[in-house]
Amino acid sequence: MAVAAKAITPPDRVTIRRALLSVSDKTGLIDLAKALSERGVELLSTGGTAKAIREAGLAVKDVSDVTGFPEIMDGRVKTLHPNVHGGLLAIRDDADHRGAMDEHGIGAIDLAIINLYPFEEVRAAGGEYRLTVENIDIGGPAMVRASAKNHAYVSIVVDPSDYAPLLAQMAENDGATTYAFRQRLAGKAFARTAAYDAAISGWFAETLEVDAPDYRAFGGKLAAVMRYGENPHQSAGFYADGTGRPGVATATQLQGKTLSYNNINDTDAAFELVAEFEPETTAAVAIIKHANPCGVAEGETLVDAYRKALRCDPVSAFGGIVALNRALDAEVAEEIVKVFTEVIIAPDASEDAKAIIAAKKNLRLLLTGGLPDAAARGAMVKSVGGGLLVQDRDFGRIDDLDLKVVTKRAPSEQEMADLRFAFRVAKHVKSNAIVYVKDGATVGVGAGQMSRVDSARIAARKSADAAEAAGLSEPLSKGSVVASDAFFPFADGLLSAVEAGATAVIQPGGSMRDDEVIAAADENGIAMVMTGMRHFRH
Template structure:
């Protein structure tokens, strides 16, 4: 049964007389306490915060003196007491509440400055199970929620970034806070506890291997408020979840202006793709445009990998995203700056390369600090009307699959290498996806078509255009291997691939007409391999 409000109007201005400060992150807390004290505010505090304020020479009262009860159980119990929560939750203009305060000698608390145990940091650092559990804050969220609920009278502050705003408000309002300010702080407080509990619940699901828990929440901290989203009429923000997976969210921006919504989306796609090629196996480069690869290659050097990736579709690469799997060096940087590029992301960047890229001040340069593990699980999420679609990351690796030759002719050793390369790339191409590859280089990429036949034709056409641009005698699709990220439902798609020059095909298999497709491959002397795993990407 819902609780009915007594409809007591909230006052606009509330004088701050007593403040409770209990923070794990001590950043700026002394300066804030000094500002509060200058307005004659009585300071209450707990544990480490009390010691910090006392050491700074501030007149501060330990919460234990208010509750009449010491901290117990290693500090697990210190603020869970009517002396604290009554002071936070009491409605000052309700006669019954005032009587209860007087009867039980509960003093009003007008402002609560609280931040929480560093659960996120402990989790990210790989803390063991008992340590991580011990860093689940109980009293902090309880006080935050209590103060936020009673924002008609109580100001709650959970973020050190808001301390200057609070100090300014107190100065402007002569030691008072306005209702609108209290409302805004309360909204932020509930968002903070929601994000905190999200981290905890997701950690439990991860630790206990519960892939799809009954209740699922997603949370993050605003890292960047963007000028606009995918289009100028859309607003957007970039939120960090605390996941330490190397990539665009963890990367340091070495130069260039802030990344846009589309930049971040495309850079993530590019870096996840290039991570399919571990740095220890040799240099690799992926060039992305509109979240789809327009060229991917390996090489004997990073510069060679870049030039080979660019050769696949140099027209589409204009204004694209370049992802590298090794430290960006000077030679590769010299090549890259010849083309207009939006973003470069690499695990690291040499000082010489930084100096070269600096010649293009608008070119965004990111150092991610490492490559993401393509085999790790993790979660991806997508919103739909009224819900969330959540799934584990597509961590299927062609190296781990039991490939099955289904044609009369088995692929040659080189064809098999190119098949695997093409299938890796196809995993990162929007469905329907067709990828031709030859000698560790994409020859043509067809993405996102409603018909797989069209994807195959577009990829072949791209290869012909690339051959003309590069002055080659024939397109690279001649003698190539080709990958389809999902099964070929009819032989027509295969025939389009053969027409483009492919001699070997890798696909998941599993169509009702597999035998028809296999027969067509045999008729044309084409080798075909089934993976048993598809890579839809929508």
């Protein structure tokens, strides 16, 4: 049963006479405290916050003096008291509430400056279990929610970026805040505690390996407001989830225009793909367009890998995203800037490479500080009408699979190396996916078709086009291997690959017609390997 609301009209302006400050992030704290003190606002505070304010030479009253009870249990219990929450929750224009305040000596608190223990930072840093639990804030969220609920009378600030707007409000309104301003602060406060609790519950689900918890929450902090979404009529924003996974959300953008919604989506796809390749073992480059690879390659050096990747589909690479699994160096930077490129993302970059990219002012350069772990689990979320689809990230890797040769002919050593490469790439191509590979580089990619045969034919056509652009007389796919992200339901898809010149194939297997497909491979002298794992990507 819903709680009844009293018919009281909130005041438009509430003068701030008493403020409670309790912050973990002390950015801007002293300047704010000074500004409030100069306006004659009484300051109440806790623990380290009170200490910092006092050391700045400002008058501040400890919350323990207000509650008549000391902070106990290592500070776990300090603000959970009627003298604090009564001051935050009291409806000032309600006679019963005023009577309770007078009877119990509870003073009104007009402003709460609260930010929370750094749970997200500890989680992202991989803190051990007890440390992570200890950084779950209890009193902070309780005060935030109390203040936000009573926004008719209380201004709640949870983000240092709002200190300046708060002081501007007070300057404009002779020390008061307006109801509209308090409403906006309250909305942000509830969103903050929601994101905080989402991070905590998500951490518990991951730590305890609960695949489908009864309740699931997701939250994040606004990293950027997009000019628009996928299309100009769609609004959009980019939120960082606080998990610390290296990528677009953690990257430093050194130059270039603000990233668009589509830029971020494509850049994420590119960086997750190159993360499949260990930088200690090989240099790898992926060129992405519309979230699909148009060229991927590995090599001794990044420039070697880039040239091989570009050869696969030089037309589609125009206006694409380039991702590297090693620090961007000057040699590969010189090659990349020869083609119009939207974004480069890499773990790091040399000073010479940065200087080369700087000459292209609209080219965005993102440095992440590391690569994401391709084998790590983590939630992926997709909205559908009325709900959310949640699944693990596709953490399957070919290195962990038991590969089975199912044809009379086994792949050669070079074919097997290319098959492994091709299957890594196919994992990141929209299904139905067909990927031709030769000598550690894609030579044809077919993506997102309703028919696997069409994907095979499109990839072969692109291979022929790339050969023509390179001045070669036969398709790049001739003598290649081919990967399929899922099983061949019929032999026709395999035969299309044979026509394109493929000599070996890797696929998950599992079709009711596997025997027919294997027989077709044997008839054409094709080696076939089955992985037992598919990689649908929608």
